[in-house]
Amino acid sequence: MEEAGLILESQARVGKAVDIVYSVEENACFEKRSVFIEADVVGQIPSRETDHELIWVELDDAVCILSQEGHRWVLQGYRPSGRSQGGNETTPSHSS
Numbered sequence: 001m002e003e004a005g006l007i008l009e010s011q012a013r014v015g016k017a018v019d020i021v022y023s024v025e026e027n028a029c030f031e032k033r034s035v036f037i038e039a040d041v042v043g044q045i046p047s048r049e050t051d052h053e054l055i056w057v058e059l060d061d062a063v064c065i066l067s068q069e070g071h072r073w074v075l076q077g078y079r080p081s082g083r084s085q086g087g088n089e090t091t092p093s094h095s096s
Helices: 059-065 069-077
Strands: 006-023 028-044 053-058 090-095
Touching: 006 069, 028 069, 053 059, 059 069
Parallel strands: none
Antiparallel strands: 006 028, 053 090
């Protein structure tokens, strides 16, 4: 995840979504295709996105704060596999 600066070990694909997003800079709409994975964080590198901040939130909170409708839709249907240690399911969310 270059935006977050995380090195991930993918475990499973949990969903995909397509959103139509508007770019003010280009005055155009774009089809944004996203694939969502369940993964373990195995390392970290410096983020290249200075206008993004990675915060960890509970799954239900992520559904409320994500800006893309397709991202919220995928998380609403997501059920954790139970692999995480400690039973605390958190999801990274980006603010920009």
